[in-house]
Amino acid sequence: MIQPNELSKPTCALPPPNEMILKWAAERPNEVYLKQIINRKFVEYTFSDVAEQALKLVSALNELGVQPGDKVALVSKNCAEWFICDLAMMLGDFVSVPIFPTAGADTIEYCLTHSESKVLIGGKLDDAAATQQVIDDKPDLITISLSYDTAPNCKYQFNQLIDAHEPSTHRPEHYDDKLMSLVYTSGTSGLPKGAMLTYGAFSWSVQKLIEHIGIQENDRLFSYLPLAHITERVYIFGSSIMGGVQTAFPESLDTFIEDVKMQRPTLFISVPRLWTLFQQRIQDKLPQKKLNILLKIPFVNSLIKKKLADGLGLDQARVLGCGSAPVSPALLDWYHSVGLNITEAWGMTESFAYSTLNYPFRADKIGSVGNAGPGIELKIADDEEIMVRGKGLFSGYYKNDIATQESFDSEGWLHTGDIGFIDNDGYLTIQGRKKDTFKTAKGKFVAPVPIEKKLFEYSRVEMMCLIGLGLPAPILLVVPHDFPNFDRKRYARTTEKVVARMNAELESHEQIKGVLMIKEPWSIENGILTPTLKIKRHVLEQKYHDVGQSWPKGKLVIWED
DSSP states (O other), rough: OOOOOOOOOBBBSSOOOHHHHHHHHHHHHTTTEEEEEEEEEEEEEEHHHHHHHHHHHHHHHHHHTTTTTEEEEEEEOOHHHHHHHHHHHHTTTOEEEEEEEEEEEHHHHHHHHTTTEEEEEOOOOOOHHHHHHHHHOOOTTTEEEEEEETTTSSEEEEHHHHHHHOOOOOOOBBBTSSSEEEEEOOOOOSSOOOOEHHHHHHHHHHHHHHHHTTTTTEEEEEOSSSTTHHHHHHIIIIIIHHHHHHEEOOOOOOTHHHHHHOOOOOOOOOOOOHOOOHHHHHHHOOOOOHHHHTSSHHHHHHHHHHHHHHHEEEEEEEEEEEEEEEEOOOHHHHHTTOOOOEEEEEHHHHHHOOOOOOOOOOOOGGBOOOOTTTEEEEEEESSSSEEEESSOOOOOTTHHHOOOOOOBBBTEEEEEEEEEEEEESSBBEEEGGGGGGGEOTTEEEHHHHHHHHHHHHOOOEEEEEEEEETSSOOOEEEEEOOOOTOOHHHHHHHHHHHHHHHHHOOGGSSSOOEEEEEOOOOOOOTTTTOOTTOOHHHHHHHTEEEEEEETTTTOEEEEEO
């Protein structure tokens, strides 16, 4: 049992997470904080359990020679121990370096070397081969494995270290500008950059979010999006520790929906890709025409909505969120039609994922990413780039002064790299990345994201990407949705109608010349998607440039061999 220690006099404007876990352990020691599903049952950790294990890990790391300020890397899927390790790094005055659990060996090695990490903690992984390869190549690295069958083989085991040590009695003093974590961006256009995140900016962002959404003690969170990504770290880890809110973790992707049902979260965040898959799962069982008829019948309408929410485990969710990649307004409209209001939010690693939110939810603002969160300033630069200012901004890129200087203007505004506009109500609409806008061989610029969003509205596809850099005209790459009894000819005819409708709305230089139906779905494993499921447009531009250059005349739809 943790004894309530007198905390160090805070030097942060807001208490950092390490002080909050000690506060909850003192005030609510026996309340359940974390719930890890293992073999279809919850393994529960109280606030006291979490604080005690984190402090024991601090003692273990100190004994292994890890000094205050040293970097400690963590590569694992979400689990209770991830939270415990993160809190231990703050309690031990170490700098955390989270790495995506889907990262390849090259990325893991780069992040470890660039950050000069002394320790690697390897945990729950779908495939430990890449992590294991890096561990085997770095014999001097201190390695610790979490207690999961899928973890890599390491020199030390987490449970054994916890059992062998007493809780640390040291209480570090943090301050607002102190480095808390190095978070490597997912690298849609090259090598990841290490964003330096401070204690003050983290706590400020989380506190503003809690106040805006109104986090309550009886809320329940569900953590499954990668904790190496800033959205999950702020919105879920941050809210849970600062607000003292119970959080559960899934067992596996195979049991995901059942895991959500076990927790029945009151706040739930997902990404466009997963919201799309949930929609397709529903539509495969309940075709849209039938759903439309049922929703028009007053009494049946409410029953259908309840059944759909129950089926996803979201019947008790009071806030649903979506972020990390562009989402089709048509998808959010569809969810609104079935009674699930999804708040779209926008931010980036460099702004702690907290910039705009469509909250409280407004259906008439679907298509925007909401208005500025409390404490956030927005403006549009002369070249339409979105600029952000607030107390929750990163302090620069680790070992990259040039990129840091390019990120801010002289008045402290952050260059986001996104382009967009703000309406009369202050709601922001994003039109894509500055670097995604491409110039065709005709010398005219095309912004692909607004076109893709419209196409998602008109058609049912798994994923798509419009390319055209240096091509005679834009080419659309499509990953078709895998229907039962899939008919290629019928699908091609539907595609031709959709493209004709789209082209009628576009200027001549924007019009789609051809559609390539992709054979292999895009994934993290084949290098097309980032760990946060964003499409690496530049990779597809390179891969299919020659196809676009020599597109056959008079042919709109081609199937990849």
